[in-house]
Every structure is written in C-alpha cells, then in structure tokens.
Amino acid sequence: MLRALDIHDMLLIERLGLEFHPGLNVLTGETGAGKSILLDCLGFVLGWRGRAELVRKGAQQGEVSAVFDLPDGHPAHAVLAEAGLPGGPELILRRVNATDGRKTAFINDRRASGEVLRALSATLVELHGQQDDGGLLNERGHRALLDAFAGHDDLLAATRAAWAARAKAARALSQAEAQLAEVKGEEDFLRHAVAELDKLAPEPGEEAKLDAERRLMQAGEKIRADVARAAQALGPEAAEGLLRDADRWLQGAADRAEGRLDAALTALDRALIELGEAQQGVEEALEAFAFDPRALEACEERLFAIRGLARKHAVLPDDLGRLAEDLRARLAALDAGEGRIAELQLELRDAETAFARAAEALSTARAEAATRLDAAMAHELAPLKLERAVFETRLARGDAGAEGVDAVAFTVATNPGAPAGPLNKIASGGELSRFLLALKVVLARGADALVLIFDEIDRGVGGATADAVGRRLARLAEGAQVLVVTHSPQVAARGAHHFRVQKSVSDGMTTSDVVALAPNERRDEIARMISGAEVTEAARAAAEDLLKG
Template sequence: MLQSLTIRDFVIVDRLQLEFDAGFSVLTGETGAGKSILIDALSLALGARAEAGVARHGCERAEVAAQFDVQALPDLQQWLLDNALNGEADELLMRRVVYADGKSRAFINGMAVTVQQLREAGDFLVDIYSQHAHHSLLKPATQRQILDQFAGHADLAAQVAAHYQAWHALHRRRVEAEQHAAAYADELATLRDQARELKQLAPDAESWEQEQQEHARLSHGASLLSGAQQCRALIADADINALDQLAAAQHVLQALVAFDPNLQEVLDVLDQAAIQLQEADRFLNRYLQRSELDPQRLAELEARIAELHQAARRYRVRPEQLAEQLQQWQARIAELELAVDDGQLARLEAAAWQAYEQSALQLSAGRKQAAEKLAAHISAEIQRLALSGGRFDVALTSQAAAATGLEQMEFLVAGHAGAEPRALSKVASGGELSRISLAIRVVTAQQGDVPTMIFDEVDVGIGGGVAEVVGQLLTQLGNKRQVLVITHLPQVAAQGAQHFRVSKQLHGEATLSHIARLEPEERVEEIARMLGGVEITATTRQHAREMLGYREA
C-alpha cells in the first residue's frame, strides 16, 4: 500500500510530505484549491507522461517520491528481483524528477530506470479512477476484462489469445505455402546447396580468430625464432650480456653499502632486476625449445583461410559471419521443409486449433457462470444507489473465433423495475454511470490484487441519501484495499478513516497549495464548510458532529 508521498516544487506545491494509513481516506477542499494535484503528482511517480510546466514557476525541476509497503505483493517483489531493482525487503521507493523543459528522470529504490519500468511497477501498486474513468465501462474491452478478472480467468484469457495467435500464424503459413509452393521449392533447393558447402567448411567465429593468430605466428616463424635467440644472447649468452653487467654493478654497490647504507635501496632494486632477467631468460629458452618452423601446417592454414575468404565474398559477408549465415539458412530450410510438406503443416495447424478451441470453450464456460454471478451482485448493489428496481445483466453472444474468445459481451442495465435491460451506453446518464462504476468496483475488489485504489471525484452527480450509501460502499472497499477518495460530498467525507484538506494560500506573490491531515475538531469545521458554505453556523457544526459522531465518538 501507499505509505507516504513527498512533493517538491510541483505546480503550486513547494514542499509537502504526507503519510497514509490503510483503509478509507478522503481528501477535500475548496474548488480550485488543487485537490487533484496529489493525484497528478502520484501519477508522475507511477510513470505518467511528463510535460513542461509541472515544475513550479521559477524552479528548475519538480520532484515526486512515493513509498510503498510491498510485503504482500510477491509478484512485484519477483519483478524487482528480475530487474535487479530490489531494495529493502518490504518497501519500494519510486521517484520522478521533471525538469522545466519537460525532460524527466525516473528512479526505483534509488536506481535509474526507464519510465516504462515505472509504469510496469506502478501497475502492481495503484489503480486510479478519474471522474471520467467510468466512461471506459462503455468499451467492450473494459467490460471483457472486468468479467474475466471477476471470474479469475485473466490468465486463461491470455492463454486463449496466445493459442489463437499461434493458430493464426500457422494458418497464414499454410495458405502462403500453397500459394507459393513452386517458389518455396526452388528456394529450398538453393539453400540446401549453399548450406551443404558451408557445412563442409565448418565455419566457426571463435576458430576463425584462433586460425588467424596461428597463421600470423607460423608465417613469421623464422623471424620469431631469430628474434628470440638474439634476445636470449643479449640477456645471458653473449660475451657482453645484461646479467653479467648487472652482476658487476651489484658487486660495486655491495662494497659501497658499508660506507653509506642509503645505497642498500638501489642494491635491492638491482637484485630484483636480476631475478626478472633470469626469469626472462628461462622463458625465452622454453619458447625456443617448443617452437619450430612448420611449413605443412602453414600451407594448410593458408588454404583454409583462402576458402573461407572466397565463401565470404560469394555470400557477401565477413569470414567470421559465415557460421551465423549457416545458422540462418538452416532455420529457413526448416521453415521451407515444413512449408512444402502440406501434410505436416496442416497437422500443426489442426493441433493449434484444437488447443485454441479447448481453452476458448473452457473460457466460455467460465464466463457464462461468472456473468450470472456478477450480474446478481451488481444488481444488488445498485438497489442501494437510487436505482431501486433496476437490474444489471451481462449479455454473451457468440462470435467467430477471435483472440478474445468465442463470444462478445455487453453490459446491460435497466434503470427501474419492469424495464428491459439495454446497453449501458444507451440508458445510463453520467450520474448513473458513476454509481454503476462504483458498484462494479466494490463487487470486483475482492478479485483484484492491486492494493491501492484512488477515486478522483467519481461521486459527481450524486447527492442526498445516495451520497451516504456511496460513502458506505467506499468504506466497504476500504476494508479490503487502501482507498483514497477526492470528494466534494460531506456524506462521503464524513465516513473516511482519515481526512486530508487542501487549501490555497498566498505567500508573497506566489499562490501555494497545502495539504494537511485533519484532527477531529478540524474535521468538524471542514464537514461544516462542505455542508454550509461561506457562513458556518452552530447548527451546521452540530450537524457535522452528528455525521462524524459514529466515527469519532
């Protein structure tokens, strides 16, 4: 869950640090005070697109950091391990820096990451629903995703899509093979001949480097032997050699050390030099003993290198790339052999279709069962949201095989008793969509695994007793998840376990937004403001206390 959020120089916020608890929290404030700034800042930390202008006026950059408790998220912990981003065992820190020109940097647990990695991690952590997010309910893809998640079949749906793609690829290959049979046969014959030639050469990138080095050594064999013998003579064998000269110098210094001990340091250096020269002489001796001219091996290497160069020129690659070229040809030969074998390709296509059909039928059965259960649960919830007598249905209709399965689905709703359910897009007003969206979130919350849900004024268009029910539903959600709600309704705000207030103040010539966690008496004043407007009376305050009483008594 979200533990804390730190914001610096973001829009009209200079410095802000908030600590969050589990359960249901509310955030309120005057219109225009900047309530959505918190959501915008958190969205940046979760990988939202950064734009120029988010840095506070006169500041070089804005910075947002969000800390999460990830103890109950093993999938996220594994993702962090896989990406070498793991930090403290139970905590995760996500940070975003956005500069005045719109460029940004992203960090996870103090390590630089891409914005895409921020998004991937954020998908495990937070779901954000804006006041317009309920419109996504009108999209078939959203409806399908909700049903599959409720049924616990998200993985099965992904498997169906994968099986369909595999079948479709084989089907396309078979059709193409039938259309281009003659061309494929010619290409196969050519590639087999070319591959046969390269296989006889047995090219290998590593061996090529070794053969180049061996060829260079053998082709300069006489020079190497002569040079090594000359060096050995200069070190130890010539009439005047380095070891004898060094020994003479040591002898002179040895006599002088008795008169000046400071020369001992020079003598020690010469002793080490003598040891190194003796080791060099032994090395050269061993080198000369095992080295010899090998004209036959040199001729073999020159012939092989010439063949490899010739093949490389013919196929327009570098000699060290011949092995890779052979692998590519062999892979293409395997494809073409399958393509020209109509029976084998057809059998693979049939097997892929069988795998798809089996998983798709299993998904269809699960969807049918889950659709009835989801419809019943949501129908029960919307009764409480001023849709008395209303009914929610999930219609499943057969469709041609597709990556999404064997059926289309559509959410239907009847706004009152006796009405026939119709498509959500045709019968639901904005307020009804908000209520239905909330009902769906409450019903499906148990199946989800994202620990934090944030609602940005999703209660627009709702009031009166319905607003109190909305607060009860959000409290119910808060028993399962961490829920943060930006609201303008006192009936909702009064039911939060913790309450934050956003205010806007003038500091010098700058207007700054502040967010503070409210104490009990401060909550009374805020609820009273939301109830009574500009002039807050004793009656209004008493009403606010009554609304908060069962929370704070």
C-alpha cells in the same frame, strides 16, 4: 500501498509531505483549494500525462517523490526485474521537472525511463473519476475483468494451452507444406542428382588415392625402360655372369695361390650378395611399374568423373558422400511429404477440436458468470439511486485467440426500454461515477494490489445516495488502500483517515497545503461541508452523527 508523498515546488505547493495509511483515505477542501493539484503531482511522479507547466512560479525545478510498500508477489516486482532495477519491500519513485520542460525519473535511486515508470504505475495505482476513459470503461479489458470475477482460472489455462497446441500444429503444417512445395520444384533435379551420385558412389579420400595412382602409373611409363636396362645390365648376361666367371676362375686358382686370393674371394662373395639384393630391388620396381594401359585409362576416367561431379555441385570431392545423403533425405521427404502433410492436417484438426471444446467450456462459464455479475450489479445499483438502470454483460463471438472466442462488453440502459450502450456513452457524469463504483465493488476480489483513487466520484449526489457511495468505498477499503477526493460529508465521514486541502496567500503568493486532521478537526471539517463557510452547532451535531455511522 502508497505510504508517503513528498512534493517540492510544484504548481501551488511549495513543500508538502504526506503519510497515507491502509483503508479509506479521504481528501476534502473548499472548491479551488487544490485537491486536483495533489492528484496532478501524484500522476506526475507515476509518469502519467498531465499539465505541461508544473513547476511552481519562481522555482528552478519541481520534484515529487512517492514511497510504496510492496508485499511479496506484487506485480511491480516483475516490472523491476525485467527493467534490471533493484527491488525489495519498499519502492521509491522520484521525478524532477525542470523549468525548460525536461523530466528526469528515478526508481529506487536509479535513473529510469518514462516507459518503465508508466509500466510500474499500471501495477500500483488505478484512478477512477467522471472523466475515466480507461480502466473499467476500456472495453478491451472487460473480458479479463469478467474472468477475474468468475475465478475460472483452470478453464482459462486450459484454453490458453489448447490455443498454443493449435498454433504449434498450424505452424508445423505450414512449414511442412512450404518445404514440400520447395522440394517439389526441384524433384527432377533431385532424382537425377541422386541417381548420378549413387551410380558413381564416391568415397571419402578416393579422389586423393586415384590421383596418386594416376601419377605413379604416368611416372612408371617413363622410367620403366631405364629400370629394365639396369636389370639387364645386372643379370646373368652382364654383371652377374662376369662376377660368377671371376669367382669360378679365382676358386680354381686359390688352391695354388697359398691364401693370397682369400680376401678377394670373400669380397667377391659379398659383391654377389649385394648384387642379388640390387637385382631383387630392380625386379620389384619393374613389377611395380608394370601396368595395363587400360588401368590408367580407367583410373583417369573415375578420377575425372569424381572431380567433374564435385565442380557441378560446388563441393569438395570428399563432400560428395555427404551431399548424396542430404539429397537422398530431401528426396525421401518429397516421397513421404504427402503422407506427412496428411498426418499434420489430422493433428491440426484434433488441436482445433480440442481448442473448440476448451473455448466452448470457457464461453459457458463466462455466460454463467455474466449472469451473476449482472445480478450483483443490480443489487449494488439500487442503493445508489440507479434502481431503474439495467446493467448487462454482453458476450458476442469474437476472433479466436488464447483467451477463447468471446468478445465481452459491459453495457447499461439508464431507463427501462431505453437502448443499452457503453457506460461512458449512455450514463451522465453523476451516473457514470456511481456505475464505476458499483462495478469496482462487485469486481473486487480480496486484497487489491492497486491503490484505488476516486476523484469526486460522488459529485451530484447527496443524502442516502451519498451515504451508499461512502459505505461502498469503505467496503472496498477493507481489502485495499483507497484514496477519495470528495465534497460529500457522508463520504468523508466513512474515511479512516482524513486530510484537508487548504489554500493560503502570503506576501502576494498563493500556496496550497494538505493537513492530516485529528478527530475533533474532522468533525469541524465535515460540519463545514454540511453548512458552508459558517459552521453552526447544528452542523457539528450532524457531523457527529455522520461520524458515528
């Protein structure tokens, strides 16, 4: 609900503060008093496009502030959250216009862009008038309006879910077909590469192990001869034989040496033991360095094969195993691709069938709702002196989407036998305003989150028709806040709150002001609307009758 509007130095308004209320708020005043200025200022703070020059003559800048009450669940909360702006039960919009044309917007005292401001305004206010080129006249929104009137949210949700499932199945099939086409192009390479890798079957770490074995065998070939000569020098024909001869000779002499050879014999025993250990180490080395030249050749052949395959595929030798697994998986996908494509095609057909069923159920419900909407409109149009007009909700086959397959358009024929067409192309100005009012009344569902503004929607009608307009506006206001700019006393009398727009001249400066009217002032204002500049007692009496309803 719009709770307050403050205007400083805008157009003809120097300073103005207004408080609005729930229900039907009417604004009246003489032609030229500035009623449209008030709407221009409200549109300015909401970010709407409007007049280029808004700052009051002589002022440095103009400023408009609007305060809205936001109940829990109001759509504006989501806009604020998405924009990272502070929320709460109160929303304060402020917009400043400098004389050079620069505009600055604030939302809850935080700087904000015009884009965010307009997104918020779409959740706050809806303007209807004879020049209305959006809202109810925008054919792109007619399907959503029909769905809201029908109240078949379950069918709409089912259709959206079925469309999402269909889209998911279509994406899966498209991706699988693209992958299959890509893999098919490299089928020969995959089969050859997998066969080559499977034949070699390299293992992680094998390249390093083969390299070490190769270097060991190459080194052994060079040093084995020296080790063999060392083994010969330590053997029985050389060092070992000499030491054993020395031991035998000393043992034979020890009995006669009275212990002088004991130490030498002990040392010689140790030397023989050490010599035996040396011989064992040399023999083990000889055995380790012993190799079959064919083994070296086989080692080198496998090592070079692994390294060559790694260079061919531009991977590390230890990554050849993972590469083989990847290529085998791609080859398996190729081999299983046709079968998978067939499965996905079946899934897509099932999803399309499910969507078609959901869309058909939604179309049937829309057709039934369209009949009810047309009947409700016929009921509303008669009191508005449009009993000869025929309102028709037309359903046609449109592009399939999350909302089904229906294109919806509200059309009207103003006279029997006349061709039907869009509201804004068939109806005249006065007729259009009444069509819009009737449509809004029919489409209203409980408390409306929007503030509804009707700008001179009653122009060109009077008497019983104007009274019917007023009654319908009052009915709308039972579930929403409604602001009406009107020249009709019948409409003004239906208001719960009445404001008069008036113009004055002081020191050569023209200004507009808006005042809230007390009950007796309401009577005089309505009497003025009935009789003109001179308010007569008869006009006051007529005004009393209108106010009594």
